[in-house]
Amino acid sequence: MLTRIAIFTWMALLSACTSPLTPSAMVPVSEGRTGVASTPSPSFAPSRVTASFPLLNGVFSITLRTADGSIGTISGTYTGQAVAAIPGNTTASLELHIVQATGAGSLITGLEADGVGAFVDEGNFTLSLKIASSASKILDGSKVILRGTAQLSCSASHRTVVTQHATDSTPRFAELTIDLQHEVGTSQCSAL
Numbered sequence: 001m002l003t004r005i006a007i008f009t010w011m012a013l014l015s016a017c018t019s020p021l022t023p024s025a026m027v028p029v030s031e032g033r034t035g036v037a038s039t040p041s042p043s044f045a046p047s048r049v050t051a052s053f054p055l056l057n058g059v060f061s062i063t064l065r066t067a068d069g070s071i072g073t074i075s076g077t078y079t080g081q082a083v084a085a086i087p088g089n090t091t092a093s094l095e096l097h098i099v100q101a102t103g104a105g106s107l108i109t110g111l112e113a114d115g116v117g118a119f120v121d122e123g124n125f126t127l128s129l130k131i132a133s134s135a136s137k138i139l140d141g142s143k144v145i146l147r148g149t150a151q152l153s154c155s156a157s158h159r160t161v162v163t164q165h166a167t168d169s170t171p172r173f174a175e176l177t178i179d180l181q182h183e184v185g186t187s188q189c190s191a192l
Contacts, residue, residue: 048088052084053187054185055081055119056183058077059076060178061074062074064105067171067172072101073103076100080093081093082119089116090119091116094180108133111129113130123149125148127178144173145168146166147167148166150162150164158189159185161181162182
């Protein structure tokens with residue numbers, strides 16, 4: 001009999017969302033072909049558990065200064081998905097939509113982003129940003145690795161809000177800074 005593993009997870013935050021998001025209960029359940037959950041056999045021992053989190057209502061802003069001194073901004077919205085592995089890292093994939101661009105930022109027509117680290121909790125994170133530009137062959141296909149930190153707060157709808165700030169310097173960009181903010185869709189928190 002083929003066995004699928006379904007993972008049910010609940011996430012808990014300490015008061016005022018000031019502590020990292022951590023699993024408070026992860027219960028593996030064996031699921032047979034019928035889709036009815038049953039208790040796993042005593043020999044069942046998962047070595048890795050994962051939990052997926054939707055990233056909602058995301059907004060971002062990028063400030064850049066190119067090697068020739070040009071300055072620009074890009075801002076927009078995003079949604080995404082973060083997958084936390086225990087043990088292991090949290091990975092995230094973001095779908096960014098450019099809403100406004102100015103100066104050197106107007107040369108950029110598309111962005112793709114993937115990351116690892118603090119996307120559902122506080123701490124350090126790394127974001128890999130791939131740039132598309134129909135106006136500049138120098139920028140088109142460029143990949144920038146940004147490193148930064150994330151902090152938590154609580155939204156009016158009692159969802160965890162993750163605010164991230166990261167920077168990088170590359171040969172094409174003398175300076176690039178990104179600020180991101182999103183809600184963790186399956187979280188709950190309360191303000192003091």
